[in-house]
Amino acid sequence: MADSEHSSSNENFTDTQEETSEATKLEFSEDEETLIIRMFNLVGERWALIAGRIPGRTAEEIEKYWTTRYSTSE
Incomplete structure (x- = not known):
C-alpha cells in the first residue's frame, strides 16, 4: 500500500515539474x-x-x- 501511495505522489510531482518547466521555457x-x-x-x-x-x-x-506575443487578431 505504501508503494502505491508513494508512486502516486511521485507522478503528481513530475506533472508539476513539467508544467513549471514549460512555463519557464516560454519566458524569453x-x-x-x-x-x-x-x-x-x-x-x-x-x-x-x-x-x-x-x-x-x-x-x-x-x-x-511569437503567436502569443505578436499575432494580430484582425
Whole structure:
C-alpha cells in the first residue's frame, strides 16, 4: 500500500515539474526577443531556422512565443 501511495505522489510531482518547466521555457530574455524579431524580419515564419540561432530553444517554443506575443487578431 505504501508503494502505491508513494508512486502516486511521485507522478503528481513530475506533472508539476513539467508544467513549471514549460512555463519557464516560454519566458524569453530581452536578447532572445530581439534576435527573434530580427530573424523574423529576415526569414519570416521559418521557426526552425530561427530556433537554430538560439541555443536551447525549439521551433515550437519560438512559434508559440511569437503567436502569443505578436499575432494580430484582425
